[in-house]
Amino acid sequence: MYENMFTAPKKDFSIPQDEGKSATTKKTGTSLQEDINDFNKDLHNFYNIGFSRQVISASQLEDVVKSKGRFIIKSLSTSPYFNLALENYIFKNTPRVKKGFDNCRLLFYINDKCAVIGKNQNLWQEVDHIKLKNNNFELLRRFSGGGTVLHDLGNVNYSYLTSRENFETKFFNKMIIKWLNSFKPELGLELNDRGDIIQNGFKISGSAYKIAGGKAYHHATMLLNADLENFDGLLEPSLPGNMEWESSGVHSVKSKIKNVGVITPGQFISLVSERFQKTFKVDDNIPVYICDEFKSMNHEIENAMHTLQSNKWKYLSGPKFSVRIREKDLKIKVEKGMIYDCNRSELIGLEFKGFLENIDSYT
Numbered sequence: 373m374y375e376n377m378f379t380a381p382k383k384d385f386s387i388p389q390d391e392g393k394s395a396t397t398k399k400t401g402t403s404l405q406e407d408i409n410d411f412n413k414d415l416h417n418f419y420n421i422g423f424s425r426q427v428i429s430a431s432q433l434e435d436v437v438k439s440k441g442r443f444i445i446k447s448l449s450t451s452p453y454f455n456l457a458l459e460n461y462i463f464k465n466t467p468r469v470k471k472g473f474d475n476c477r478l479l480f481y482i483n484d485k486c487a488v489i490g491k492n493q494n495l496w497q498e499v500d501h502i503k504l505k506n507n508n509f510e511l512l513r514r515f516s517g518g519g520t521v522l523h524d525l526g527n528v529n530y531s532y533l534t535s536r537e538n539f540e541t542k543f544f545n546k547m548i549i550k551w552l553n554s555f556k557p558e559l560g561l562e563l564n565d566r567g568d569i570i571q572n573g574f575k576i577s578g579s580a581y582k583i584a585g586g587k588a589y590h591h592a593t594m595l596l597n598a599d600l601e602n603f604d605g606l607l608e609p610s611l612p613g614n615m616e617w618e619s620s621g622v623h624s625v626k627s628k629i630k631n632v633g634v635i636t637p638g639q640f641i642s643l644v645s646e647r648f649q650k651t652f653k654v655d656d657n658i659p660v661y662i663c664d665e666f667k668s669m670n671h672e673i674e675n676a677m678h679t680l681q682s683n684k685w686k687y688l689s690g691p692k693f694s695v696r697i698r699e700k701d702l703k704i705k706v707e708k709g710m711i712y713d714c715n716r717s718e719l720i721g722l723e724f725k726g727f728l729e730n731i732d733s734y735t
């Protein structure tokens with residue numbers, strides 16, 4: 373089945389108009405083979421792979437990223453570690469433009485199930501670890517700021533890179549809204565004050581930003597047909613003793629979310645790519661490159677993946693915080709994931725993660 377998913381179809385695979393069913397929609401009376409066919413069709417639409425579309429090698433990736441010029445990259449990988457590391461690689465290695473046209477770049481990726489917290493967040497306040505584990509969600513701390521979001525295969529991530537001078541936080545989402553609403557006016561997408569995209573009052577896309585080295589990116593989620601039932605409770609930590617927090621970190625702003633529903637990941641990526649190519653074209657056509665974690669891997673991406681996977685980055689970084697657990701008569705202060713002050717001196721020096729996991733034996 374895996375091979376089948378990535379084998380180009382013999383016939384033309386134009387976007388079927390009747391797609392866009394939510395992943396939570398219950399199917400009745402369809403066979404497994406039909407499900408597989410549907411899934412394959414959607415994957416092909418998403419990746420838009422023809423026989424001529426080749427995955428680029430590590431050296432080709434390096435060449436295109438380090439040269440000047442605009443392009444689109446689509447990642448075939450669903451590993452959140454690879455995709456965030458790839459994004460970081462493109463961001464860091466895009467040359468700074470002093471004069472002339474900006475090196476605008478657009479990246480698309482779809483991650484398998486994961487919770488992605490902002491760089492400056494206290495993860496214990498943001499996610500329920502046990503539920504994440506039980507639902508097979510990875511936990512990642514990204515390199516950019518912002519709040520915590522959930523990803524699965526029905527959520528497309530887009531990342532728009534430009535120069536610091538030309539960067540404006542709401543700019544790219546305004547374009548996305550314009551493009552999608554002109555494609556299907558009934559979508560009725562709007563931008564709220566925070567720069568999120570909303571539909572009928574529900575959030576469908578959340579954004580985060582990074583500015584460094586004279587460049588900036590805006591990356592965002594787009595909930596198209598995510599399995600929202602599976603997201604239930606993952607961002608509501610159930611911790612012992614009604615913990616009372618004091619943290620200088622960034623707190624997520626909870627919003628009610630929904631899927632756009634009538635547009636598939638494949639349609640979304642094709643449409644945004646096509647409009648981007650038209651809108652941002654300078655002289656030559658804007659090329660589209662395909663990447664994956666096998667052929668396009670390099671040391672820098674690999675290193676960033678190791679950082680993202682490491683305990684140090686996930687659990688031993690983030691903001692300083694204090695927590696009070698009245699039930700246990702405890703006041704704890706934590707910096708870089710370690711308890712550095714506590715009214716029970718024997719707890720000083722413990723990792724907060726280890727303390728929480730074994731709280732009953734410590735209290």
Ligand SMILES: Nc1ncnc2c1ncn2[C@@H]1O[C@H](COP(=O)(O)OP(=O)(O)OP(=O)(O)O)[C@@H](O)[C@H]1O
Nearest residue numbers: 518519520521522577578579580593624625626627
């Ligand atoms: N895939 C998703 N897309 C959009 N919103 C989501 C998604 N997953 C969760 N959410 C909602 O977004 C909330 C977090 O939003 P928040 O604005 O704090 O972070 P953000 O979207 O990364 O952006 P910001 O940079 O504005 O902080 C979650 O509590 C949840 O309500």
